[in-house]
Amino acid sequence: MDDLLEEMGWEIVCEESFSYPGKRSRLNNHEDVCLILNRNSETDAVKGIVLDMSKIKDIEINSESFEKLYNLRFLKFYYQTQCSGHSMCIPKVHAPHGLKYLPDELRSLHWYGYPLTTLPTDFSLENLVELNLPYSNLEQLWEGIKVAPRLKLLILSHSQNLTSLSDLSFSPCLEVINLEDCISLSEIPSSIQHLDHLYFLSLRGCESLMSIPSSIRSLRSLYHLNLSNCSKLDKLPENLRNIVSLKYLFLNNCSLKEIPEIGCLSSLEVLELCGNSFEHLPTSIEQLSELKSLLLNNCSMLKSLTKLPSGLQSLEAMNCKQLQSLPDTSLVVTQCFIKEYERAFPVSICLPGSVIPDWFDYQRIGSLITIRLPRDNRKLVGFALCTVIAFEKYCDDGHGVRVGFKNHYSDTVDFCGSLTVCDTQKHNHTISINSDHIVQGYYPFSNATGFLSVEFYPQNFDGQPLANCKVKNCALCPLYAEELTETKKFSDETDTSGSRSSRFDDEEMDPHPKIIAERKLTLLIDNKVVPFYCTFGNKVGLLLFYSWCFIFCLLCGIFVVGLLGFLVLHLSTRCEIYLSSHVQNMHGRLFK
Template identity: 30%
Template sequence: MASSTITSSSHATRIYDVFVSFRGETRNNFTGFLFEALRRKGIHAFKDDKDINKGESIAPELLQAIEESRLFIVVFSKCYASSTWCLRELAHICNCIRTSPRRVLPIFYEVNPSEVRKQGGFYQEAFAQHKEKFREDKKKMEEVKTWTEALAQVANLSGWDIQNKPQYAEIEEIVREITNVLGPKYLCLPKDNLVGMESRLQQLAGVLCLGLTNVVRVVGICGMSGIGKTTLVRALYERISHQYDFRCYIEDVSKTYRDSSALGVQKQLLSHLPSEKNLEVFNMADGTCLLWTRLRHARALIVFDNVEQVGQLKIFTGSRDTLLRECLGEGSRIIIISRDQQILRTHGVDDVYQVRALNYEDALNLFCKNAFKTNYVISDYALLTREVLSHAQGHPLAIEVLASSLFGRNVLQWRSALARLRQTTSKNIMDVLRISFDGLEDSEKEMFLDIACFSSLFRVQYLEEFSEFRGYYPEYGLQILIDKSLIAVTCDGDIFMHNLLRNLGKFIVREKSPNEPWKWSRIWDYEDLCKLLSDDKTPENLEIVSIECPDTYNQRIIRTESLSKMSRLKMFMLLGQYFPEFPGVLGRLENLSNELRYLIWTAYPFESLPPRFEPDKIVQLYLPFSNIKQLWEGTKPLHNLRRLDLSHSKKLIDVLDFTEALNLETINLEGCTQLRQIDPSIGHLRKLTILNLKGCRNLTILPYSLFGLNSLEYLNLSGCSKLNSQLSDELMKKVHIDEAPIHSQSTSSYSRSHKESVGYLLPSSSIFPCMRILDLSFCNLLRIPNAIANLSCLERLDLIGNKFSTLPNLKQLSKLIYLRIQDCKQLKYLPELPLRIDGRSTSLFYCPRVCPLFELHQPKWFSAYNAGLYIFNCPKLVERERFTSIRTSWMIQMIQIICKMQCPSGILPCERFAIVTPESEIPSWFNNQYLGKFIWIDTSSVVDYNNCIGIASCVIFTTRHFTPLDVAEHMCVFFNKLRVQSNDCSRGLSITYHAEVIANLRYVLKSAVEVKKYGYRWVYREDLELSNLTTMYNRDLLSKKRKFLEIEQNEGRNGGKRSKGRISAERGKDAVDSMENTIKLLQNQFANLGL
């Protein structure tokens, strides 16, 4: 009996699986064969001649054995009723099944079932003899009556009639039924033994496809050491093994292989074959042949635990590496447990189940059971418990070891133990984790140690880059670490290493010289760095310094002489947040290692880099908030430099000559307020994709060569308010008349206008063919040239705080999914926007990181809204009637794109957007509406969780925008793609969502926000599937008339009145019916998206 699901039970613990009640006449034939068949199946049956000690009273032990058995078999034979012991057993069995949920299975052996049920023939004669014998003993006569009732009760149950039938076949059928009735022996174990197991067992059963009985399926189980792979598989094995003809669990394949080669593993497997307990096999060929012969038609369950090498399973492979399925019967399952996914792939598994860490609830439960011997946290230990669990990160072994070590200790002892835990990890845990590390090659070990000691902000592309420069093979090595579950890579490319593995790596680095950091190859702790820099000893082996600075960084004195002695240093990272004061330094920085590839130093305190430093190997210079005036005098070879970040270096007046840095990809000079010009050699950077000049308020000239950079994808000129106040003669000659300032009527007026503002930025129509993101905010622009419409790849355009009154036609920008027009006080007319958004090739939906390797943290919700439309605080706009059509068009298309897009591998998708326009009323399409400041989301109104695409919400708000006057009311429409679980807390979701909405509005609009009213709607698949988008506009484009689309419910249904307050969410078919009018209004918009 196979099933795709597994069930649990609360059966009491029993010693015996089966109690067989039988007369001695069958002991040496039928019953003896039955006991042997049960033994081969691993079913523990009570047998009186074996399990009762000689010289003891038989009756009490028999009765106890009955009580301690899970299932009863009664073999009715001709002489069964003549035995008072058999009848007493039968009566006691009936008492047991009345008081507990156990079953009796009758077998009629060479006796007619009717004769037993009606108590005729031999049974009638037997009971007549009992009555005659006990006729003068009233108590005994009552017992005889009990026997007859018990006999009648059991004989009338469904069972087997063995008359004139092959005993072997009948016994096979009986044993099969017994195994099904018994179910998994695991169910007899107390459920409290395991935590967080039920959901995992169901998931694993699904991966095994237990319901498919016509295929042989091989599944791999992987996960980091100590995560619970064996515990999980052993629990499943005990639950389902009774369903298989042959079952075998080889516990430690690697140890068996080391001790006695592959033949030893093969012998373990052979020992589970029926009647082969003492089988002698001297070579693998014979053993393999025997396995194929015996298992070809058997439905088998085989588990190979702790497989470390492909060759360890050679016993079960032929001339190829994949497991031979054809030697097993249909419905068989093979499970391979390994820490290395490559082994699983080599053996051709059908699927891999990755055992994940425990969630917080299960981790807390497991911790409490071991630390407090309760199901709850003792209040005095609540914060300490949270810290322990944060360190363990759901690792079951770590939680059990740590919790057990803390059991019975007081709060002070807990705090002391936690202080030690921050520095090192229990040896018991380390020994388990180190197994995987010791199995790595040298280059993979180095990569592992790099990651363990790196900042937690490191990403895949930079690890590959760093490892390649160190002479490793990054793509191969990285995959090895992933396969062995030593690291994981998130969908947006971040590298995750468990805290315990990080501690292991740091322990290995310090292992030989724990108190001598100058002997280490890597340093990650700030205190260790200070100790090293204050010592006169030369750190000859040091290659990596990777430190995220503490808050006290700027309060410490740093001695810099030792930095000049680190001749092998390849990375120096002193990363922190902005410091209001530079840290104190003692001494001069005479030199840096010429082997240095990454120099990452927040608040670098010197005015330049050391003159003796030869940076020809440098890949990244990341020196934000530095004291630098210029990097160095003259030129330096920078052939390998890819990323340059001098952002917020207030004293920077000159960058560098770019002719020696032709591989530069990223330049970030944000907030360099003293910078006045960019060297014209920037035009030689044919690989430059990112240029950030935000806040360079004294930058006056952009070199014309910049506009020839065809590779540039990101350009931020926000706050560059003095640009082009002095245009070069060469640049003036290239300015097209159509690109002059809006107020310009002559050359003289052109010059005058530039004394106050910029009217020119884009010198030709063929520039920036790859430009994706352009920020021209606060540039004092009087006009945006028409050439901007030729930026065919443009996805994001920011035009905040400028002085133009009109905008050019933007309808050709089909990839534009983010447009921000805010605080443009002179703007009177909205531009023509794209009729159709092509989101399929729009990368902004995938949240790319345009900043360099290490960046200052931004709010999580900032990058989440990479798509959107913001038309805010433009008081002179006169086309208010267009807002509804624009808003609706963008909303519909964005939802369609988000719900249909397929995220590229390794990229985190953006599944939300926001639209802000002037408006004071909420459309009734948002069928839950409220007044007030707090946003309440009712998850109970969700009709169908599986078909819920997301939530669309609408907020009417006002702001105080740096003035005493209120800005007019605006509407903000949000959409978040999500899956709401039925057990989510409505209140919790409400609070979270409210905080996110308000925080996002405040951040984006740079204003305090006051919510006036709000509404929301759960969006279902039917909202999209029942609608077709054709066009947002009338076919008469020549008339320039827009079709005004109301997103309203049919007012006839509401008696011509708009709903006030909350409108309850519809359920079932009513939900679809209530949307019919909305859909009719939307149908003209939903057709030609092709989604």
């Protein structure tokens, strides 16, 4: 339908002038565009030129081609179809003699493979809103300072000759800057601090970039920051607390030896740190209450991973060979379960190791496990799942890795899903795996009764089985939510080092755990009770709670004291009136 509407629109434009294209408002035909650009005839009718280079042969324009297109507002030389490689998207609009002029009325300039090393000197940017020059020959945008008061979009991706970014102090409306794969770019100007509306900044693949200016901390609107594959970047600016809107931070395959304190990034949801050289994460990472996804694959120097945010839903730490201190994944699963209980959000955790934690009471060797559920299963809300995957010289081909699972008796109970191991399709990095890994997660499910038999199987994100991956062990742990009166603490801690022996038994779970004392919302893991306030509340939350309690009690106290004062004053007044009246009566009787 869209193609038909577009075709009909171009037919209407052609009706403006059948004989001479210079009298049409828009041009998209190869021959018409060549005629107008090479004839240099004066025309003020043309306002837009759109040319799909996948449908044309090479054309050459002269240095004065745009000099008489006074009202040109939209210029687009592009490829409509997505190119699989640079070689298939060869620029086809050439300017061998340079360009002396671009129209000052231009709002949008989109030129794939812009052929010159800079923009024309006399080109005014007063009206420009979009500057999109991917795969260009630019070495710099312009010399000195240019005023671009309306510019919002700046895309120079894959411009391999670009060595520096021009001063952007007078482009206050910029919202998007894309400099991906500008491999010669060595620095970012400090003037970036003036871009108060910038929300997207991508420097992915800028191999020569060695540092980020500290002025980046002033970008309060920044929402997405990608510095992945900046292989010479070994340090980040300290004190990023002013980037309060940042939600996506990608730092894969840099040379970072230390991660600065990032607990101040209160809006952060996705953090990727794969392929770096740091030994531990900052303790402040625990404060990132909105963090949903954390990727640490191929961090070969990482030794400790203990403190994790309470809302984490996906954790990948593939090939972290020196990782020794692991997080208590039971708390991660229960925290995620409680935080996402109403929305029933799945959770995935992938860590190096070969022993299933002891808090999984139902474990089996192999890929199939069968358990017997209690008769009264109305409080069942889901399952904690765990597998040990053996990777035998496995190299991901870009299709990702996940562990699928399904109910063996699928004709009676619908129970199926998957746990993410490594999603290279989504995160654009390949990975080689040579050791066993533990994959854990939570999956929401209810209304299961009797026997439950679940099978696990490795596959890619296209659903194809993986021949070099095998499930060694698997485990299940039913999760229950209930209003209970005991706050018995979780006694069995996770031990991924294998200090306790695994249990492989088929005994039935006790459907009625022991309960005593006060009422609290709790989560049951098998027979164990995890109190709601332990997993959901943090120190700040408790402090706020106690503060409100104190304020409430103080106000109640003030109210009670005031009420008592009012009653005392009222009673004293009544007593005074009564005594005065009584004295007068006595006085009258004495004189009668």
